[in-house]
Amino acid sequence: MSRSENQPSIVWLRNDLRLSDNPALTAATSEDRPLVVVYIHDETGDGIRPLGSASKWWLHHSLTALDAALQKLGGQLTLSHGPATQVLPALVDELGATSVHWNRRYTAARDIDAGLKASLREQGLTVESHQGNLLNEPWHIRNGQGEPYKVFTPYWRAAQERPVRDALRAPTTTTLRWLAGSPASDDIAEWNLLPTRPDWAEGLRETWTPGEQGARNRLESFVTERLADYHRRDEPAVDATSGLSPHLRFGEISPTQIWQRLRGTGSTDVPNPARNNVAKFLSEIGWREFSTALLFDNPRLATDSYRPAYNAFPWGYTVDQIGGVDEPAGVSEVEAWRRGRTGIPLVDAGMRELWHTGTMHNRVRMVVASFLIKNLLIDWRAGEQWFWDTLVDADEASNPANWQWVAGSGADAAPYFRVFNPILQQKKFDPAGEYVARWIPELGTKNYPEPIVDLAETRREALEAYTAVKAAAASN
Ligand SMILES: Cc1cc2nc3c(=O)[nH]c(=O)nc-3n(C[C@H](O)[C@H](O)[C@H](O)COP(=O)(O)OP(=O)(O)OC[C@H]3O[C@@H](n4cnc5c(N)ncnc54)[C@H](O)[C@@H]3O)c2cc1C
Secondary structure: OOHHHHOOEEEEEOOOOOOOOOHHHHHHHHOOOOEEEEEEEOOOOOOOOOOOHHHHHHHHHHHHHHHHHHHHOOOOEEEEEOOHHHHHHHHHHHHOOOEEEEEOOOOOOHHHHHHHHHHHHHOOOEEEEEOOOOOOOHHHOEOOOOOEOOOHHHHHHHHHOOOOOOOOOOOOOOOOOEOOOOOOOOOHHHHOOOOOOOOOOHHHHHHOOOOHHHHHHHHHHHHHHHHHHHHHOOOOOOOOOOOOHHHHHOOOOOHHHHHHHHOOOOOOOOOHHHHOOHHHHHHHHHHHHHHHHHHHHOOOOOOOOOOHHHHHOOOOEOHHHHOOOOOOOOOHHHHHHHHOOOOOHHHHHHHHHHHHHOOOOHHHHHHHHHHHHHHOOEOHHHHHHHHHHHOOOOOOOHHHHHHHHHHOOOOOOOOOOOOOOHHHHHHHHOOOOHHHHHHOOOOOOOOOOOOOOOHHHHHHHHHHHHHHHHHHHHHO
16 A cells, blocks of 8 residues: 555544534545544634533533544544644644545634635645535525525525435444554543532433434434424423434534434334424424524624624623622622522522533523523623533524523514513413422422512513613614
């Protein structure tokens, strides 16, 4: 074999920690060169949003699972850390690689990718990016004027008109060739992704199995056990949703695989009552796509109001006054919200579910966000940052897009006058009080706090505050 045939092809994994339906991996293996699969822990690159604590926990386990899967195929995952702009070119040099493949990301970090693509190509390498994390590229779904959609329904209608490709198979030992002599790899323990003092991750371990196999099991149990109840997805006490969000966030499963399992080639055995809920479920996958498209066109979605008039909103406290997520909040109401001690049962149950499991039911996310923004008049960015740190599915697109949706400042957002009443929401969606009792054992005893605010009065104040936004919108 000549030297050039031994020059490897590198697959650079990021938010696509899976072997099946991974277009970058498939493309690299089809080159019939030795393969190197690398993950770079980059916390400092331009446009990188450093991971929150719960996401770090997930990442540790997801990478460990992926390494084990690669080892079964005779290979390994190469781990490296530092700015990708330096680490990747150094690895290319060291290995004499001739090609690099990755699946696209849609955050501000895509500028890193564009720069690397240009400079490595200049050196004569083959560098290809692939579509692995979305059903549709944001730039393929545009309205009649060629502009991004601002409203979900027409966006999703247009998106569904495009065909979805078949899901790709994982490589096998017969399709893979590994580089003889593995490149040096970091020890993941040295990245300190797991909490130690204190180890708060017990609830996360009880709830989740990060990794591709865990994702596949979730999808299968959803299709056979929970999808039939998906019309009850708004009831937090009922286990009726997929639980796929962190798996999607880290790319342990792709939306293409989910689509094909429910509507495409793999859908023939979906049982009948469940079949009625498929369109609604896939539209939620559509919200993920829509949020990602919004982020693609608005890279500062986590910091800037999508509707500029909302910059005039008279928040009760600034994000600086509240402080970072690693210390007690500088505002007592925010600290009560974070800890689930507001005296409003549905809000407290949700915040405690989040703290314990790293997730929160979607309906309750809307309620706790509305309470923070509209009853406490806290800037939505403070809530977004708390979710970023505590959610295992914390997503650079879905998290700010949904916070802005609740605040009223986002695309296709809830109208500003929609202030969720958490008491009525509980009556409607948790009528037997099962969910709140699950998370607040002291409910109904003197140990449970009195409400920290009057809901009716704070609702009135919020509506008054929104007049500043209306005035700013009118003068624009
Ligand atoms: C304030 C707020 C913050 C949120 N932050 C995030 C976040 O950081 N990451 C995240 O994945 N979701 C976020 N969501 C959306 C939603 O709450 C979760 O996706 C959902 O609860 C995950 O549970 P599931 O996988 O069982 O959902 P399912 O009902 O089974 O939905 C299937 C998939 O569709 C996607 N999805 C569902 N609803 C939405 C939505 N409203 N927006 C975007 N995608 C959606 C998710 O990928 C989800 O896994 C947020 C919602 C709110 C109100």
